[in-house]
Every structure is written in C-alpha cells, then in structure tokens.
Amino acid sequence: MNYEELYGQIRKKKSFLCVGLDTDCRLLPEHIKGEEFPMFAFNKAIVDSTAEYAVAYKPNLAFYEAEGASGLAQLEMTVDYIRSNYPGMFLIADAKRGDIGNTAKLYARAFFEKMDFDAVTLAPYMGSDSIAPFMEYDGKWSVILALTSNKSATDFESSILASGEPLYEKVISTSMKWGSKDNTMYVVGATRPEHLAEIRKYCPDHFLLVPGVGAQGGTVEEVAEYGLNASCGLIINSSRGIIFADRTEKFASVAAEKAKELSSKMAPYIERLK
Amino acid sequence: MNYEELYGQIRKKKSFLCVGLDTDCRLLPEHIKGEEFPMFAFNKAIVDSTAEYAVAYKPNLAFYEAEGASGLAQLEMTVDYIRSNYPGMFLIADAKRGDIGNTAKLYARAFFEKMDFDAVTLAPYMGSDSIAPFMEYDGKWSVILALTSNKSATDFESSILASGEPLYEKVISTSMKWGSKDNTMYVVGATRPEHLAEIRKYCPDHFLLVPGVGAQGGTVEEVAEYGLNASCGLIINSSRGIIFADRTEKFASVAAEKAKELSSKMAPYIERLK
Numbered sequence: 001m002n003y004e005e006l007y008g009q010i011r012k013k014k015s016f017l018c019v020g021l022d023t024d025c026r027l028l029p030e031h032i033k034g035e036e037f038p039m040f041a042f043n044k045a046i047v048d049s050t051a052e053y054a055v056a057y058k059p060n061l062a063f064y065e066a067e068g069a070s071g072l073a074q075l076e077m078t079v080d081y082i083r084s085n086y087p088g089m090f091l092i093a094d095a096k097r098g099d100i101g102n103t104a105k106l107y108a109r110a111f112f113e114k115m116d117f118d119a120v121t122l123a124p125y126m127g128s129d130s131i132a133p134f135m136e137y138d139g140k141w142s143v144i145l146a147l148t149s150n151k152s153a154t155d156f157e158s159s160i161l162a163s164g165e166p167l168y169e170k171v172i173s174t175s176m177k178w179g180s181k182d183n184t185m186y187v188v189g190a191t192r193p194e195h196l197a198e199i200r201k202y203c204p205d206h207f208l209l210v211p212g213v214g215a216q217g218g219t220v221e222e223v224a225e226y227g228l229n230a231s232c233g234l235i236i237n238s239s240r241g242i243i244f245a246d247r248t249e250k251f252a253s254v255a256a257e258k259a260k261e262l263s264s265k266m267a268p269y270i271e272r273l274k
Numbered sequence: 275m276n277y278e279e280l281y282g283q284i285r286k287k288k289s290f291l292c293v294g295l296d297t298d299c300r301l302l303p304e305h306i307k308g309e310e311f312p313m314f315a316f317n318k319a320i321v322d323s324t325a326e327y328a329v330a331y332k333p334n335l336a337f338y339e340a341e342g343a344s345g346l347a348q349l350e351m352t353v354d355y356i357r358s359n360y361p362g363m364f365l366i367a368d369a370k371r372g373d374i375g376n377t378a379k380l381y382a383r384a385f386f387e388k389m390d391f392d393a394v395t396l397a398p399y400m401g402s403d404s405i406a407p408f409m410e411y412d413g414k415w416s417v418i419l420a421l422t423s424n425k426s427a428t429d430f431e432s433s434i435l436a437s438g439e440p441l442y443e444k445v446i447s448t449s450m451k452w453g454s455k456d457n458t459m460y461v462v463g464a465t466r467p468e469h470l471a472e473i474r475k476y477c478p479d480h481f482l483l484v485p486g487v488g489a490q491g492g493t494v495e496e497v498a499e500y501g502l503n504a505s506c507g508l509i510i511n512s513s514r515g516i517i518f519a520d521r522t523e524k525f526a527s528v529a530a531e532k533a534k535e536l537s538s539k540m541a542p543y544i545e546r547l548k
Contacts, residue, residue: 060373062377062380063377063380066381066388067388068384068388069347069350076342076343098370098372098397099370103296106298106336110336110342114340123370123399125397125431126422126431127425127431128429129424129425145400150374150375150400151401152400153400155398155400156398157399157400159435160435162433162435167433170430
C-alpha cells in the first residue's frame with residue numbers, strides 16, 4: 001500500500017486507529033481457550049467487530065512466538081483472514097527486528113513474502129545494513145523505532161550526542177536519507193507528545209506510528225495536536241485498551257465500543273484536513 | 275548453564291567455538307532439500323559432525339521464521355535434538371529482540387520456556403525494560419548487542435555521546451548494572467578487534483560473543499589476543515564459514531574440518547589459562 005492509498009483509507013474511515021493484536025493466550029476469554037485455534041478465533045472476532053473503526057492491525061510477534069509453531073500458524077491465518085475479508089487494511093508486523101544485511105533479507109522475506117504484511121517495525125541500533133533489505137520492496141514500509149513509549153526509553157534513545165542532538169533525533173534524520181516518506185515511518189510514543197512537535201520540525205511529511213494511547217497514558221487529542229500533518233501523518237495504536245477491555249463472552253462487542261470511542265475522537269481532525 | 279559450567283565446557287573441549295546455525299533453505303545441499311524436514315536434517319548432520327569441536331550452537335531466528343510455522347517447528351526439533359544428545363552444550367537464540375516489558379516477557383517465555391535455550395541475543399535500544407524480563411530466569415543469559423560486526427555499526431553504535439564515550443560503551447557500562455557476569459554477555463564483532471582491548475578495561479569479567487570470524491574477515495588470534503580473560507571470556511561464532519563451506523554430499527565432513535581448524539587455533543589459548 002502506498003502513501004496516497006493509506007491516506008485515502010484514513011479519509012474514508014475518518015480514523016487513523018491501529019488495533020494492536022497483542023493476543024496473549026493467557027488473557028483470552030475462557031470460552032475461547034477451548035477452540036482448536038484460540039488465537040485465531042479471538043483475532044477473527046476482534047477484527048470483525050473493529051474493522052469499521054480501524055485502518056490498520058498490528059500483531060506483535062512476541063505473543064505468537066510464545067506459542068511456538070502453532071502461534072506462528074495462527075498469525076498466518078490471521079493475516080490471510082484480514083487480507084481476504086478487509087481489502088485496504090494496513091497490516092503491520094510489530095517485530096522490532098534488526099540484524100546484519102544477509103539476515104535482514106530473510107526477515108524481510110518472512111514478513112513481506114511468506115506473510116503479506118505491509119510494514120514491519122525495525123530496531124535501528126545496527127544501522128543502515130539492517131534496514132536496507134526491507135526498503136527494497138515496492139509498496140512495503142519500514143517502521144523504525146525512534147522514541148518509544150516505555151519508561152526506559154531514556155536509557156539510550158534520548159541520550160545526548162556530542163553534536164547536541166538526542167540519539168532518537170539522529171536515528172530519524174539519518175534514516176530519512178535511506179528511504180522516503182513513501183516507505184518509512186517512525187515509532188514515537190504518545191507518552192511523550194511534546195517531542196512530536198519537535199520531530200515535526202525536521203520530519204514534517206513522514207507517517208508516525210504512535211503507541212502508548214490508553215493503558216500507557218497518552219491521549220488522541222495531545223498526539224493529534226502535536227503530530228498531525230497535511231496528510232494526517234499519524235497512525236495511533238491501541239492494543240490492550242481495546243482487545244482486553246472485556247474478557248467475557250462480550251469481549252468483541254466491548255472491543256468495538258472502545259475502538260469506536262477512539263476513532264470518534266479522531267474523526268474531527270480528519271474532517272478538518274483539505 | 276552458569277558461568278563456571280560454561281568455562282568448564284570450554285576447558286574440557288579446549289574450544290570456545292560457537293557454530294552459527296544460519297540454515298538458509300536456499301543454500302541447502304541438493305540431496306537434503308527433498309527431506310520431510312530439510313532444515314532439521316541439515317542441522318542434525320552439522321551438529322553430529324561438529325559437536326566435539328564446539329561449546330555452543332547459535333541458530334539465527336530469521337532463517338527459521340522465513341519458512342513460517344514449519345521453520346519454527348524445525349528449530350524446536352533442533353533444540354530438542356541437541357539437548358537430548360549433547361548435554362552441556364550452550365544454546366544461543368540469535369533473535370536480537372527488544373520490546374517493552376510486557377512483550378519482552380513473552381519473548382523470554384518463548385526462548386527460555388517454550389524452547390530450552392540458554393541465552394538470547396537482545397537489542398539494547400529500548401533500554402532496561404526490554405532486557406529485565408530475560409534476567410529474571412536463573413541460569414539463563416542475556417547477550418546484549420554492543421558493537422556489531424556489520425559495516426553500518428558506525429551509523430549509531432559508535433556515535434560519540436556528549437559525555438565523550440561512544441554509544442556502545444554506554445550500552446555496556448549501563449547494562450552491566452542491570453545484571454552481572456553470571457547472566458549477561460555482550461556481542462562485539464571480530465571485525466573490530468582493537469575495540470576489544472578497550473572494552474576489557476571496563477568490562478574485564480563478562481563473556482563476549484564474537485561474530486565476524488571467517489566470512490567477515492576477523493581472526494581467532496586477534497580476538498584472543500585482545501579479548502581473552504582469566505576464564506576465557508570469549509565465545510567466537512562462525513556460521514557460513516562452517517555450515518556452508520561445502521554444499522555437496524560431503525557438507526558435514528567439510529564442516530567438521532572447518533570447525534576443527536578453528537578450535538585447534540583456540541586450544542593453545544585455553545591450555546595457557548590456569
């Protein structure tokens with residue numbers, strides 16, 4: 001999916017919501033646990049109930065790998081289900097991969113060929129070698145970690161360099177030269193909205209993937225105020241706040257309410273764009 | 275496996291060789307490709323022929339994930355095979371994971387519970403949250419990326435901070451406080467041996483996992499000269515230089531020769547230790 005198509009979906013749905021499919025097997029509703037493919041059954045119900053409010057889904061690989069080969073199979077089933085039933089949906093593999101070039105190629109093959117994801121999250125520590133293979137795919141996206149929403153983002157990400165800039169700023173400004181706004185996004189946590197305005201000064205056009213709304217404390221309004229650009233330029237993710245808002249037989253309808261609530265906060269910002 | 279047990283294995287075998295199981299399906303010998311489980315069949319033959327020269331095996335997850343659920347199943351078969359047949363072997367999941375705490379817990383569960391790895395490689399970018407869950411397991415190890423062997427390690431890893439130190443040095447000195455020499459190792463590439471001596475000044479006791487010997491240009495002698503400590507403190511990895519040295523029906527015996535060659539260069543250094 002290209003930049004214009006993504007923006008088109010956002011306009012059409014008046015939403016820039018991404019639902020994080022952090023499908024932790026231990027938190028599944030009891031009546032789902034007995035299914036043959038419980039993670040897939042849960043994801044299918046969540047997707048069916050939230051698809052009208054969301055432009056993207058983002059499964060975090062950890063939750064699938066924790067279940068071994070069976071978990072990975074259910075991830076593949078989830079991707080196939082969304083592709084078949086919800087055309088135009090943007091699919092992000094939250095994998096945070098980063099490895100040397102010949103290995104990065106294999107990860108790119110896994111997420112872009114073996115599975116049909118549109119985007120994958122990537123860790124920048126090892127530099128351009130570890131990102132380049134993902135950028136070779138037309139219409140696919142590298143979502144590079146910049147300033148994350150967790151507390152210990154201050155350990156290294158915001159370390160000040162001899163040049164005076166924080167490390168995450170160097171990560172953004174350096175990696176902007178590797179690709180373009182058409183194949184690169186950055187992860188910037190909603191827990192640090194004041195930094196969004198700073199980032200927009202040198203990175204005005206790129207999409208930012210913003211986790212940390214809800215359970216982690218960020219709000220749609222703060223993120224939109226500081227981060228919105230002329231093509232929206234934001235995808236806000238919520239995971240636990242939607243998918244595990246209720247853990248009874250009503251989980252899917254409660255997830256729909258939560259997704260609707262977030263997307264309704266987003267709609268006015270989209271209506272105001274040209 | 276604890277520090278003393280690992281050093282004990284190194285003394286017993288007079289080797290600190292790790293064989294990287296970067297089992298790229300496209301590079302398998304032709305006669306293996308037709309097997310029901312070709313990656314496992316290949317790994318089994320490599321392990322059987324190299325185990326007497328190696329103290330560790332390190333599968334890189336990318337090569338298994340590229341084959342989807344079937345690849346992950348064959349990784350699990352490989353781990354089980356080594357555990358059952360070669361007790362005392364140190365098993366490293368080369369996964370380079372790094373995610374927020376609740377997600378990192380899941381990865382830790384995947385590598386330390388679902389699969390019985392001794393160690394997992396971790397990316398430090400997101401800070402202590404992303405490492406702590408791995409350190410909660412007794413007898414398991416976090417192998418943190420410090421200065422990697424790839425060319426673009428200079429993009430960010432060796433960026434100079436306002437404090438005057440390079441980022442990788444801050445990564446090591448900061449994360450040394452999170453754990454100890456008994457549960458933490460660092461990845462330092464053999465392609466930068468001069469930095470090993472520098473690292474040994476502030477990190478004298480920890481094990482270093484050193485990739486980059488062979489295909490990438492580093493040598494055992496340089497790494498040992500700059501990196502050895504009183505308990506060896508080194509695990510040198512070779513992947514392609516061993517497992518794909520030959521791609522005919524003789525691949526396993528040629529791999530054995532290559533592993534023997536490297537370990538024979540290591541033996542004199544171990545013999546000299548008290």
